[in-house]
Amino acid sequence: MLSVLALTSFLAAAQPGLARVPPPARLSELGLPAELTENRLQALLQTFVDTGYGVRFRRLGDESDFDHGHVLLDARTGAPLAILYHTQELAGAIPGGEALLDPNGRNWIQWLDGRVENARRYERESYPRSGDWDWFVARELPKLRARGTITDRMLDPGRLGAAEERSVQWTFTRRSCAGADTGAAPRTLRVVLPDRTPVCLALSVQ
Incomplete structure (x- = not known):
C-alpha cells in the first residue's frame, strides 16, 4: 500500500494542478546581489535578533x-557592503504611546560577517552641494534628525x-507559520527569538 507521502507525490506528478506552486523569481532578479541568498539573509537576521531583541x-x-x-x-560594482536597519519606527512618536527603548539606538549597520554597529559612526559630516542635496539638507534632514533616523543618504x-x-x-513581515512550507510566494524566513519562540517572516524586495 502506498504511504500518504508517496500517494501525494504520485497524485501531484499525475495531475499538474496539484503540484506545488513554483517559487517566485530569484532574489538576484529582484535587485539583491547574488551573494545575499535567502539562507544568508536569514542567518544575518537571526544574528541581529540574537543580540538585539528587547534592546x-x-x-x-x-x-x-x-x-x-x-x-x-557599492554603486559602481553592485557588491553588497552592509545592511542598514531601522528599529523602533513608531516608538515615541505618539503621545502616551510606547516609549523608545533607546533614542540613540534606532539605526544599525550589520556587516556581512554578522557584526553590528550603531550607524551613527558612519554618518556624513558634510553633504555634497547640488539642487537635490540642498533640498534634502534644508527640508528632509531636520525631520529625520528630529526622529533620530539615519537613512542611506545620510551615510558616508x-x-x-x-x-x-x-x-x-x-x-x-510577520506571518503565520502555518502553510509556510508550501513553496509558494511569499518566501518565508524563519527566525527564533531568545525565548525560543519561532517567528515566520514573509520576505519581499522593493
Whole structure:
C-alpha cells in the first residue's frame, strides 16, 4: 500500500494542478546581489535578533518597530557592503504611546560577517552641494534628525568602503507559520527569538 507521502507525490506528478506552486523569481532578479541568498539573509537576521531583541527592538516583523532593512551596495560594482536597519519606527512618536527603548539606538549597520554597529559612526559630516542635496539638507534632514533616523543618504560612502553607494530595501513581515512550507510566494524566513519562540517572516524586495 502506498504511504500518504508517496500517494501525494504520485497524485501531484499525475495531475499538474496539484503540484506545488513554483517559487517566485530569484532574489538576484529582484535587485539583491547574488551573494545575499535567502539562507544568508536569514542567518544575518537571526544574528541581529540574537543580540538585539528587547534592546534594539521589541516586535520583529511589525512595521511599527522592525520590519525591514536596506542592503547597501557599492554603486559602481553592485557588491553588497552592509545592511542598514531601522528599529523602533513608531516608538515615541505618539503621545502616551510606547516609549523608545533607546533614542540613540534606532539605526544599525550589520556587516556581512554578522557584526553590528550603531550607524551613527558612519554618518556624513558634510553633504555634497547640488539642487537635490540642498533640498534634502534644508527640508528632509531636520525631520529625520528630529526622529533620530539615519537613512542611506545620510551615510558616508567612504566610511563604508565605497566611493558611492546605493541601496535596495528588503522587508520581512510577520506571518503565520502555518502553510509556510508550501513553496509558494511569499518566501518565508524563519527566525527564533531568545525565548525560543519561532517567528515566520514573509520576505519581499522593493
